[in-house]
Amino acid sequence: MKQRAVVICPGRGSYNAEELGYLKKYRNSFDRYLDEIDHERRTLGEITVSEMDNMESYDRKIHTKGEHASALIYACALADFHAINREKYEIVAICGNSMGWYLTLAFAGALDRINAFRLVNTMGSMMKDEIIGGQVIYPVMNDEWQFDQERYDYLLQTIDRLNQIEENEIYISIHLGSTIVLGANKSGIRSLLKELEPVKIGKVDYPFQLMNHAAFHTALLNVTSERAFAELGPEMFQRFTIPIIDGRGYIWQPYSSDLDNLRDYTLGHQVVQPYDFTTSVRVAIKEFAPDKLILLGPGQSLGGAVGQTLIQNQWLNIRSKTDFTKLQKTDPFVLAMGREDQRKLVSE
Structure with missing residues (x-):
């Protein structure tokens, strides 16, 4: 029986120095899809995803830029998605974090491969000339990944206080497990990095700013949303075959979903309002009761956020990082394709 x-x-942000060569390693029999992406990039006068992946060293000035990173991540995730053993797994739903929504649409079939690339590349290149604002990450948990309401309240109060400064615009951008991603203008970023109380979780010091990230999922991107509607028409979207869960936790069912509404959400609300990845995962586990969660690569950066969400919901009786780690070692519920040992459980 399939799982x-x-x-x-x-x-x-999922393709980092450790992921250099990821595509070369895992592309295998999916060359024809990846060749299409390279061809489209070449036609646009852009460096191809294969060229970026094959570089001798990781270059943050290239690999982290939106117009490059988006297409590269899409290519890696595409290869991983097609590597899932369909004789072993039935894919009952798809969701993603932030840009992962565009990949969700692609893999569910709401966009064909050319339009999927077009959406990913267009949205990733919107701020090619100048990045609007930035993102700062801050935890609202303890060392055992348990949600800390007091720290969350402190964060909200700090945002309110800093927004009293006339030049600041600060918003919640992403709910990422028990971590909050904040989006802000340049003045707001400076205030957050200066005023937020330093916190250390494990080996990571907070707050910190994400390199080459804009203030995604905030009102600062209203102009980006308007441009997206002008450049990406309704003809791109088509009937899909797998249920998808958006950044509000809303389930779009195949065949019955209104494609105009899907486009409106994708280019509108999703661009300028907070993306609640935590709720997406909660809905996924509670509404679809999966045997496994499969995290597409590159890398495994969402593993922590997913684990924190499981802890928030005490799913499978997971109440702490210790519980989650123990389960992952014995009978992993979360399978990250960026990990060789877990990849084999998915692809073989």
């Missing part, structure tokens, strides 16, 4: 699986797609 039920929910597929989770990565967002920006």
Whole structure:
């Protein structure tokens, strides 16, 4: 009997130095799809995803830029998605984090491969000339990944206080497990990095700013949304075959979903309002009761956020990081394709 699986797609920031060569390693029999992406990039006068992946060293000035990172991450995730053993797993739903929504649409069939690339590349290149604002990450948990309401309240109060400064615009951008991603203008970023109380979780020091990230999912991107509607028409969207869960936790069912509404959400609300990845995962586990969660690569950066969400919901009696780690070692519920040992459980 097949196991039920929910597929989770990565967002920006998932292709880092450790992932250099990921595509070369895993592309295998999916060359024809990746060759299409390279061809489209070449036609646009852009460096191809294969060229970026094959570089001798990781170059943050290239690999982290939106116009490059988005297409590269899409290519890696595409190869991973097609590597899932469909004789072993039934994909019952797909969701993703931030840019992962575009990948969700692609892999569910709401966009054909050319239009999927077009959406990913267009949205990733919107701020090619100048990045609007930025993102700062801050935790609202303890060392055991348990949600800390007091720290969350402190964060909200700090945002309110800093927004009293006339030049600041600060918003919640992404709910990422028990971590909050904040989007802000340049003045707001400076205030957040200066005023937020330093916190250390494990080996990571917070707050910190994400390199080459804009203030995604905030009102600062209203102009980006308007441009997207002008450049990406309704003809791109088509009937899809797998249920998808958006950044509000709303389930779009195949065949019955209104494609105009899907486009409106994708280019409108999703661009300028907070993306609640935590709720997406909660809905995925509670509504679809999967046997496994499969995290597409590159990398495994969403593993922590997914684990924190499981802890918030005490899913499978997971109440702490210790519980989650123990389960992952014995009978992993979360399978990250960026990990060789877990990849084999998905692809073989």
